[in-house]
Amino acid sequence: MESLRPDMFDELCPSTLNPIRFAGDKWAPLVIRCLEDGPRRYSELRVPLHRVTPKVLTQSLRSLERDGFVRRTEYAVPVRRVVYELTPLGHSMLEPMRVACEWAADHWDELLDARELSLANPTDRYTRHHGNG
Amino acid sequence: MESLRPDMFDELCPSTLNPIRFAGDKWAPLVIRCLEDGPRRYSELRVPLHRVTPKVLTQSLRSLERDGFVRRTEYAVPVRRVVYELTPLGHSMLEPMRVACEWAADHWDELLDARELSLANPTDRYTRHHGNG
DNA sequence: AGAGGTGGTTACCGATCGGATACTCACTAC
């Protein structure tokens, strides 16, 4: 299993633009993708998710744990070590996520074009009554 | 094309529990499903979405329009009539939404069980140090 | 002229979300 690259998510569009969201909060889908290939330590997750503060990452992990997508295991020896891994339920999310990613790959540009277009021509819908019509 | 029933969404779980979210805001996926079978008027949408206030519904529709999922068409005669319909891009969302709904149908109970279980046994993770051990 | 319908808008409000910054506790290695 390869280690997670720091630029794993650098190419992604900001998630506020994301038209499809899974499992709770903003970062949860990215966390799930990090765990796709096997268990990871907290500090490992922080590498690709370097823009997420520890508080927020913990929140996200706790929420995923509560929902049964992720299992948290703590080892105390020889040094403190906490690993997170997908449960079967978590794995089952990968399929719909894959479909959604495929959708995004196919249609992302259309969406962005629509946004730019609507920014360029704001619909001036209810200002008609200012005229003398 | 059948008219939309008022109880169309009554059986749905509150959307805060929804592990999969599409296209922007809270109500957007429901709006898309309302438009699945063809164009609908604003007042038609308000029937199944009777728990959504006009402000919020309008916001949702505007956002879907900006993103190119929905087309808004206004007719002034003989009475004011505004219809909303899915664009091809909007239609293309139905497929990933279907997959996500299938996922939910198959795994919803697991998720709810996990939640109840974690509510019943809150993980008392960092209170160990209160003891004498 | 007034009632009613259609498709909204505006102002306000509380809750939640995500982020910034700083701090902590347990443990190990030196």
Next chain:
DNA sequence: GTAGTGAGTATCCGATCGGTAACCACCTCT
């Protein structure tokens, strides 16, 4: 006994979200 590491917490803050309540412009029908 001090420094470092791993895995977080604590506190504060601003922005956004969703909701309530009230209002509005336009049209048609009677």
